[in-house]
Amino acid sequence: MRYSDIAARNRAAYGPDAAADRDTFAKEPWKLSERSAFLSRLRAARASSLLEVGSGTGQDSAWFQSEGLDVTAVDMSPSMVxxxxxKGVRAYPRDVLDLGFPAESFDAVWSMNTLLHVPTDAMDEALASICSVLRPGGLFHLGVFGGKHEEGVMAEDHHTPPRFFAFRTDEQMLSLAARHFEILDFHVYAVGVRYQSLALVRPVQW
Structure with a gap:
């Protein structure tokens, strides 16, 4: 499938009904832990501005904003935006391959379970796009479900239309990330599926 077809499919899957449903979801403890750990990194680095890529209904963006950060959010779904x-967050309907912000606009980027909708052959472009809007030394939390290499439309998915997913091995994720970022930390959670958590930094020398 072409990237444009994948993006259109997932945008439709995250329409008004899906957005309303997801806005009722409570955050699992491990997600709260990941979020708090990243905030600690941001405070240690004295970061003040954050971009969330794939904000969903904005629960994380609103939380980071309540902690004093200047937050901007993007999501490909207008309903999610x-x-x-x-929730009072500055939000735009944007695609990760075309974020639409000037270079080096943000101190940090947060993205949880969004780039698993990007096919592997477009991941390098997606990561380059995110890196370009980070200031040198800027921090990036990249978290996705994965653990094995498998991608395509999940026929059993409960969304309409069924969504496209791209799962990648740990080695693939680390290799892709290292093309654009320094890796500060990598760990996983076994939460029914495997969550790959990467703390990344844009090198000072581009």
């Missing part, structure tokens, strides 16, 4: 904006 509407939910995020309703």
């Amino acid at each position: 509407e939910r995020t904006a309703a």
Whole structure:
């Protein structure tokens, strides 16, 4: 499938009904732990501005904003953007391959379970796009489900239309990330599926 077809499919899957449903989800403890750990890194680095890539309904963006960060959020789904904006967060309907911000606009980027919708052959472009909007030394939390190399439309998915997913091995994720970032930390959670957590930094020398 072409990237444009994948993006259109997933955008439709995350329409008004899906957004309303997801806005009722409670955060699992491990997700709260990941979020708090990243905030600690941001405070240690004296970061003040954060971009969330794939904000969903804006729960994380609103939390980071409540902790004093200047937050901007993007999501490919207009319905998700509407939910995020309703929480008082500056939000835009954007695709990760075309974020639409000037170079080096943000101190940090947060993205949890969004880039698993990007096919592997487009991941290098997606990571380069994120790196370009980070200031040198900027921090990036990249978290996705994965652990094995498998991608395609999940026929059993409960969304309509069924979503496209790309799962990658630990080695693939580390190799892709290292093309654009320094890796500060990598760990996984076994939470029914495997969550790959990467703490990354844009090198000072580009």
